Amino acid sequence: MSTFQIDFSSVNKKRIVGIDLGTTNSLIAFMDLTGPEVIPGADGSALLPSIVSLNDDGTFTTGAAARRLLIDRPDRTVYSVKRLMGRGVDDVRNELRLFPFHIAAGSEQVIRLQLGDRQLTPPEISAQVLRELKHRAEEFLGEEITQAVITVPAYFNDAQRQATKDAGRIAGLEVLRLVNEPTAASLAYGLDKRKDGVVAVYDLGGGTFDISILRLKEGIFEVLATNGDTHLGGDDIDNRMLSIALEDIATEWGEDVSTNGEAVQTIRQAVIEAKEKLSFVPTAALEIHYQGKQYLRELRRDLFEQLIKDIVDRTLGPCRQAMRDAGLQPEQIDEVVMVGGSTRIPLVRSAVETLFRAKPHTDLNPDEVVALGAAVQAAILSGDVQDKLLLDVTPLSLGIETMGGVVSKLIHRNSTIPASATEVFTTSVDGQQNVLIHVLQGERELVKDGRSLARFDLKDLAPVPAGMARIEVRFLIDANGILNVTARDLRSGKEQSVEVKPSYGLTDEQVEAMVLESFEKAEDDFQARQVREARVEADTIFSAVDKARSNDAWHTLDSEEQAAVDLALNELHMVYHGEDHLLIRDRIEKLDNTTRRLAENMMNTAVRAALKGTKV
């Protein structure tokens, strides 16, 4: 039997891409024969600003073009949406003050941004960024892309991960794996170094901070511990500088502009520019012009460092905790790898150097390394890379609510995933037909302090006396860090149905509706684009043939040849409005073939005419 088995897995293999869906910028990369490579956009840059603007006609502008709209249309242009993924409005109330967009009512479980007359959730907005990246890759590689690996901060919880997966689905991508950003970075680093040892990855991006400690051994990348803060990054530095500037400007101009979206975005961009310059030069000008008023300051690096020191220091606690959890001293860490745009800041580098007592490794491009690592992981999944394997961990403990509002931990943080735990539940009342299980994530001991993940309802239990039911529930965290729950009635041995009520995020039905809606609106669909492009090509050849027929060269063809051209022309016209781009292209080629002699003759006529001209 096995002799006849053919492995079809390598035939017709679809390409899997790697995506870094960042707070500030996003990138897409793929694995080439020579190694991972990022894909540039039409502007030549691999960085796609994670900014999405809703146009009046319901379409979207994404990336660098949307950045300009931050100032012109601040109430319809969204940035840093990653900070809102998998969150409720209460989680982000503080930072929403500085966001110019409006939050619609009913945002307790999923934030809904009011952009013009539409309400959009963070996964839908992220999906626009993903769609743009997908488009880029399709243009570049000339093939349809439907499968991807997407990176997430290591410290993302279940809801944040699920929201990222939802975004992929809405964008028409099957997300084969969510990979933690620092782990992905370590893959790109390991490709470079090929050295065994213990590595810490310090990843300070636009909105999130992660620290991961890994053991690299014989191609295995084993995460020993991870920690972080999903609300700590370059944005916090920007916001700090922004609020100081706003106060100072209010004094200088005698006008508080902090509620004026356009003014705030102008100042925000100026502040970011100054921040970025200060990584390379000791002083930078902060220059703001707004409606005829101006504000000029010279910013010194030492003052800047003073202003942001507490933000940088907030990264050190998680680093120490990760070392404790890994059971390691700073001396036992062979190298610290720096990832994320904010690690360009000299103060960040020196803080890391002091803590780990070693100079950090800064050779990798901190903007690209995560996307490159994602492409390597994609190649691991496709089987193209076989000597490497990531063993990641769950960043947060998982527990259930027990008597007295206490959390009982089932899976501890830093457990290698996939990880599982089983627990047997029973009923407390005669004939009870359902049991509600409340699952929480995090390290807190009391339910009221913890973060609710979901409620699982074991339904349709067979009615038996209290305490007689025995339902075994299996909690399984998969390789994406997402919880799956299954249940079995131990008395009957039958699968027990479980209804999931996520505490934050979209239900399956909601995501499905968004997927459908996005398909209806997707003019961007690869297939449609192919047809469009084929028609453009047909248009070009139509007008060329038209022109040729009025040329003298047309009469150099015999009547048979002329008839063949007319036939081919007709045949192309017949398929022009069809939806089969391959057929259109086939007919274009045929027309091209029948007109070859005509084109040559035209060329000769033109050359002859030109030669004649020179003689005179």
Place this chain on the structure above:
Amino acid sequence: MSTEHNCWQCGTPDVASLFCRYCNSLQAPIPNYYEFFGLNCQLALNPDHLQKQFYQLSRLLHPDRYTRRSEQEKHYSLQASSILNDAYRVLRDPIRRSEYVLNQAGFEIGDPRNKEVPPELLEEVFELNMALDELRMGDTEVLPQLDEMRQHFLDMMAEMDGELESQFLTHDAQPDDEARRKVLTGIRAILNRRRYIRNLVDEVDKQLTARNA
């Protein structure tokens, strides 16, 4: 425990290992941690050997290796690698490993929150509670004493760890189940005492961190 069954894919009978020896497809995983690692039920384990085995099995079973395989194999891969990871977590830690063996042998293990004081520790526990009470009232003079007691408990734990290690070897050298059960009974007693002391240390740590926060 018999784990022999027919291959789900090609029907080859008596497939006992991870993969079918005939068609090479992944089989339903074995839930027993020792069997999973291909080990005899011994208490003394070489950590380097265990790690090597863990890496090797991970390469074979991790879901990353099954992206392009059938749904059934994907499912088995997820189940198998979760058991593998859980097993490695338990087997690499001597305490959890011995608790697992006790459990498999049908021994009841004490409740981790058991507050009953072992008689030989009565005096020390009394002193500790006094000191903790004083700390709660704001008396910081007890801090050096608490630190000393904490260290004393840690030393006791280290001593027990040594004792456990030699008991492990004794256990593995026994000729039959009955003799092994005798050793396990002794191990259980050490574990229960150790757990009690562990809780005491945790309590001190909790009070100290609460104070620092």
